[in-house]
Amino acid sequence: KLNALGIKTALDLSEQSTWIIRKHFNVVLERTVRELRGEPCLELEEFAPAKQEIVCSRSFGERVTDYEEMRQAVYSYAARAAEKLRGEHQYCRFISTFVKTSPFALNEPYYGNSAAVTLLTPTQDSRDIINAAVKCLDKIWRDGHRYQKAGVMLGDFFSQGVAQLNLFDDNAPRAGSAKLMEVLDHLNAKDGKGTLYFAGQGMSQQWAMKREMLSPRYTTRYSDLLRVK
Template structure:
């Protein structure tokens, strides 16, 4: 299900609800037509039937979607309640328990106040609801009355740390396969780093044995390395991380896990160097851009550092992993005809 919000439609904001996502669109006038087009395209491309709800607030949009599901035969799966008369009909004919954010216990409290339907909740004094319950119920009531309260989800701020850690598919006793694993984890960590347009000033590399097998000797160690300059270059980061393993690896142990942690992240231009400090070469930035473009177009791992194996023997066990029926040609369903 997808949800979109439409602004500047007859001077009001309207939301189109289709599953659990909301999108802000401007200048849409034929909202019913758009809703049916989206529903038809999703069905045609995925085979999944969906319902579309359109309203002036997110809560009303979800309520419209519920109505489209409940009255599928009459509505064709698309309900637009931007019109006040249609909105009021839906509110009067919807139990308060069907409202977004009203759970079973909350319904019991609302029943005690005589609030039985969504219309009752929309007409209840918001400040009374806030005093007796919470600001969430207050906002719900305001949204049912047609006043948008929650903003659309803002993009997450850049992470301050990025970690990539996996258990090995089998215990490792030698250093070379552990170095392959750390190089592989660094490849993934730097992809996340560049995706949020950040640079890394420091990394931590650690390895450990299994901690729950009483018959195995226990060992864990890690090292923090300062980088010569803030960077997102996977080649430099991989070399530093792999070389650091020489300091923490101890022979005679059965290692079960490695971890790569990128620390002291910053955005370009957020750090101040001294006059003689080095910085990441422009050529390295261009190489990383080309690397990401190729992998985005042709799939992850199409281009990778030479220390990252294509089919590692130490990889995490995935015998019970669900098949990628819709994204991998080699994993399509096989149907036998008798």
């Protein structure tokens, strides 16, 4: 349709009457014409919008039936979620944990549940988030199930410099928390994830997803690049 009007290049388009463009096309193309002439019509986002929630979850490599293994998984998901939270320069008040069995398992009753806590004072300290996540797990854990998946979700975010201490909170912010978390994140970023971790995350992590068949990450992992001899 543009070609029919003799418009073949961006220059041709910029020289057209905005009234004609709007009449024969739409307001979007009219704005494009104005933009080509140097008239700002669309507001640019200078900053990406802050996330509304952070979720860390994964299906288990093997079904989990032992509470201690599930606790290790929740520890790990909570620690990872807290790391992401600090990467967004945010604090959170809402922490939730969920667990579920497979809805497709034969001859096994399905069980899925979640629990949440809302802190009085926003935090980004991994220890606070882990403690809250484990308390949620304790509320929903049921023996006798073969769990397929679990996860931790953070919400109700506050930006750095906005989060304030609640006068009615008996749990005061930990001394040196910001510096400790900074060191933790720095070493794990510098020397690789898992360089420093919480004892509650466990060492063997038999519950973790099997990764033997993981596809190579050619674009994001240097060690996965193909080598030509």
